[in-house]
Amino acid sequence: MTLVTLSDVLQPALRQGHAVAGLVTLGWEDMRAFVAAAEAEDCPVILQAGPSCRAHTPLPVLGAMFRHLAQNASVPVVAHLDHGYTAEECRQAIDCGFTSVMYDGSRKPLEENIAETRRIVEMAHAAGISCEGEIGFVGYSGGDGSSGTDPAEAARFARETGVDAMAISVGNVHLQQDHEGGLDEDRIRAIEAVTDLPLVIHGGSGVPIAQRRALAQGSSICKFNIGTELRMAFGRSLREAIDRDPARFDRVQILSETHEPMVAAARSILRAFKGA
Numbered sequence: 001m002t003l004v005t006l007s008d009v010l011q012p013a014l015r016q017g018h019a020v021a022g023l024v025t026l027g028w029e030d031m032r033a034f035v036a037a038a039e040a041e042d043c044p045v046i047l048q049a050g051p052s053c054r055a056h057t058p059l060p061v062l063g064a065m066f067r068h069l070a071q072n073a074s075v076p077v078v079a080h081l082d083h084g085y086t087a088e089e090c091r092q093a094i095d096c097g098f099t100s101v102m103y104d105g106s107r108k109p110l111e112e113n114i115a116e117t118r119r120i121v122e123m124a125h126a127a128g129i130s131c132e133g134e135i136g137f138v139g140y141s142g143g144d145g146s147s148g149t150d151p152a153e154a155a156r157f158a159r160e161t162g163v164d165a166m167a168i169s170v171g172n173v174h175l176q177q178d179h180e181g182g183l184d185e186d187r188i189r190a191i192e193a194v195t196d197l198p199l200v201i202h203g204g205s206g207v208p209i210a211q212r213r214a215l216a217q218g219s220s221i222c223k224f225n226i227g228t229e230l231r232m233a234f235g236r237s238l239r240e241a242i243d244r245d246p247a248r249f250d251r252v253q254i255l256s257e258t259h260e261p262m263v264a265a266a267r268s269i270l271r272a273f274k275g276a
């Protein structure tokens with residue numbers, strides 16, 4: 001059994017100078033490949049079920065899949081709810097065996113975000129699991145713009161909510177398809193000066209690889225969420241598998257050919273987060 005909480009993997013990462021990848025899953029094929037990649041790299045991995053994953057597959061099914069993979073893995077695996085928007089959603093994830101929930105109150109006014117996040121933290125801790133919160137707002141490529149994290153607000157959010165990890169907005173943007181969106185390191189330094197918490201970067205796909213590596217080793221950023229980059233790799237490998245033989249119709253046969261490319265894509269991401 002290697003199912004662990006978010007704190008179980010982020011606290012060692014903070015102390016030892018590395019980061020852990022929060023890999024966005026959409027189904028069995030990619031989550032299985034991500035665990036195989038983590039085993040090959042001999043590092044922990046966070047499997048994340050975000051809103052679009054949950055719209056496709058019910059949470060109890062996702063929880064069972066994550067737990068099954070974790071129980072058979074040789075490395076620590078976190079079953080994480082990404083962007084829970086309500087207490088009910090977080091409660092359901094806890095009931096389904098998730099070991100970490102992210103409550104996203106970042107669209108709400110500060111006071112409300114703090115109060116609601118604190119309630120979710122209490123619920124998560126009572127169940128023996130971890131909670132991630134977000135302060136500032138991480139925008140979406142082609143959608144809502146970001147609102148950078150204010151260090152003073154981050155200090156207060158950390159102190160008053162009791163979260164185990166804090167997602168921050170420092171130039172990161174969700175859904176970016178290239179690696180050109182570098183992070184604001186001055187703002188990161190200002191935030192890590194006022195809190196001991198492990199910090200989280202959503203929209204990690206847009207961060208240049210060299211900066212991911214440098215920050216993993218030399219900052220309090222301990223978790224990078226990576227989604228778009230892996231969805232692009234999956235789309236490419238699926239398209240190639242289909243095109244390889246237009247007469248083929250069996251889904252398992254076609255999907256099996258996405259496995260190796262997804263393991264390779266995930267391995268190269270995981271390698272950048274390892275310590276020196």
Ligand SMILES: [Zn+2]
Pocket residue numbers: 083138174202203225
């Ligand atoms: Zn996110």
